[in-house]
Amino acid sequence: MRVLVTGSRGYLGRRVVARLTEAGHEVVPLVGDVRTADVPPCDGVVHLAALTRVRESFDRPLDYYDVNVTGTLRLLRARPSRFVLASTAGVYGVPSTPVVAEDHPRVPTNPYAASKAAAEDAVSWAARGGALAAVTLRLFNIAGGGDRDDTRVVTRACGAASGRLPDIEVYGDGSAVRDFVHVDDAARAFVLALEACVPGHTAYNVGAVPASVADVLAAVGRVAGRLPAVVRRPAHPGEVRELRADASRLHTLGWVPRVVDLDAVVRSQWETERPAQELPTTPKPAPDRSRRHGEDTGRPGR
Numbered sequence: 068m069r070v071l072v073t074g075s076r077g078y079l080g081r082r083v084v085a086r087l088t089e090a091g092h093e094v095v096p097l098v099g100d101v102r103t104a105d106v107p108p109c110d111g112v113v114h115l116a117a118l119t120r121v122r123e124s125f126d127r128p129l130d131y132y133d134v135n136v137t138g139t140l141r142l143l144r145a146r147p148s149r150f151v152l153a154s155t156a157g158v159y160g161v162p163s164t165p166v167v168a169e170d171h172p173r174v175p176t177n178p179y180a181a182s183k184a185a186a187e188d189a190v191s192w193a194a195r196g197g198a199l200a201a202v203t204l205r206l207f208n209i210a211g212g213g214d215r216d217d218t219r220v221v222t223r224a225c226g227a228a229s230g231r232l233p234d235i236e237v238y239g240d241g242s243a244v245r246d247f248v249h250v251d252d253a254a255r256a257f258v259l260a261l262e263a264c265v266p267g268h269t270a271y272n273v274g275a276v277p278a279s280v281a282d283v284l285a286a287v288g289r290v291a292g293r294l295p296a297v298v299r300r301p302a303h304p305g306e307v308r309e310l311r312a313d314a315s316r317l318h319t320l321g322w323v324p325r326v327v328d329l330d331a332v333v334r335s336q337w338e339t340e341r342p343a344q345e346l347p348t349t350p351k352p353a354p355d356r357s358r359r360h361g362e363d364t365g366r367p368g369r
Contacts, residue, residue, distance in 0.1 A: 068149070070261065071107065073097040073142070074115030078214055079153070082254035083113055090258050101138035111149035111261050112142050117183070120218065121157070124179035135182035136189065143193045150190060150201040151260045156246070156272070156310065158184045158205065165244070165309035169205070169270045169316055187270065194268040201267070202260040207246040207274035207312050209253050211332045213339035220280055221247065221333060224287045225340040227295030235295050239302030241281035244309040246274030249326035249335065256322050263320045274312025275324035276332055286333040291341065 070087055074080040075096035087094050095107055101116045117135045118124070124131045139152065157180030158173040175181040187203050194201040210221040217223050217232060226232035256273050278286075288294040314322075326332055 068110040068261070069093045069095060069108070070111045070113060071095045071097055071109040071142075071147070072113045072115065073101050073138070074117070074153075077115060078216065079209060079250055079253060080115045082212070082250050083115065083257045086251075086254045086258045087113070087261075090262070092258075092261075102134065102141060106142060106145040109145075109147055111151070112145075112147045113151045113153075113257055113261060114139060114142055115153045115257075117153065119155075119179060121177050121179050124177055124182070128178035128182075131178045131182045132185065135179075136185045139186040139189055143189060143199075146198075148198075148200060149261055149264055150194070150199055151257055151264065152186060152190050152201070152203045153257075154183045154187055154203045154205045154270075155180055156205050156207045156274070156312065158187065159310070161305065161307050162310060166311045166313050167272065168313040169272055191268040194266070197266040199266065199268075200264040201269075202264045203268065203270040204253075204256055204260055204317075205270060205272050205312075206253060207248055207272070207310075209250050210247045211326065211335035212250040214250065214336060220245075220283055221287075221336050222340075224283055224295050225291065225333065225336045227297075228287050228291040228293050228337075229340045231340065233296065234298045235284075236298045236300050237280055237284070238300045238306070241284065242279050242308070243306060244277055244279045244311065246310065246312045247276040247278060247329070247332055248274050248312075248324060249276075249332050252322075252324040252326055255325075256317060259320055259322050269316075271317040271320075272312040272314045273317060274314050275327055276329050277311045278329045282329060283333065286329045287337070290330055290333045290337050 070092045075084050118131050160174035160176045173184050175184050190201045214222040223235045227235040
């Protein structure tokens with residue numbers, strides 16, 4: 068297929084482009100702003116471009132709707148036969164169960180997640196007549212493989228252990244559990260979804276490795292031989308204590324994650340992060356520090 072990919076130069080986008088090419092598809096990166104750029108003729112669209120920062124979305128809600136919804140509408144108006152949308156587990160809000168399936172109600176609690184839910188709805192309605200085969204992939208926490216987004220917990224923990232970042236903030240006792248998926252496994256899910264989608268719209272969860280923030284810090288200690296410096300903060304009121312993906316629907320398409328061990332996820336990030344000097348082989352506790360750095364570590368996100 069001739070496949071248009073938005074966000075093709077991003078962290079996930081580069082992996083998706085590589086996997087599509089390996090599968091024999093012709094990849095056409097979208098050039099320019101997804102809201103205004105010309106949309107070339109294509110057989111399918113993989114839509115990854117979006118604004119994605121939860122905290123920022125509270126300050127810029129209209130920008131988030133403009134990019135995430137208007138951009139999706141523009142692509143849909145080009146009338147591709149297949150469409151795969153990258154969405155987020157954040158659309159579930161505060162779920163009523165620790166393990167979430169795709170039929171759980173969507174109750175987004177921030178403008179970013181709400182804009183993604185609106186984009187999902189646009190895709191679903193566009194596919195309702197049967198002329199479009201569409202899939203939404205609700206990504207839990209993508210990690211590993213050279214991520215450079217320091218708002219994500221694995222990346223920040225490795226950055227703090229290497230000394231690139233001064234510390235990592237942990238809210239509460241670090242026991243809140245989230246679901247992680249290696250970026251290469253996520254990329255394979257997009258290729259599979261594009262190839263397998265049928266007329267109509269289906270949503271799939273993408274998650275593979277449940278772990279707490281404390282688990283991530285311990286894994287960094289094992290892999291790096293050095294624990295990151297930690298700043299302790301009070302727990303967020305109403306924080307979800309456990310959010311894990313029921314990915315069984317995606318498994319029915321033949322998707323099986325290849326990275327299912329937290330240490331392996333962390334190692335693939337650490338290999339791109341570690342400093343030039345050799346680090347100690349035995350984890351050593353680092354003191355808590357009082358200064359503030361970065362974003363919240365324990366919330367779900369892409």
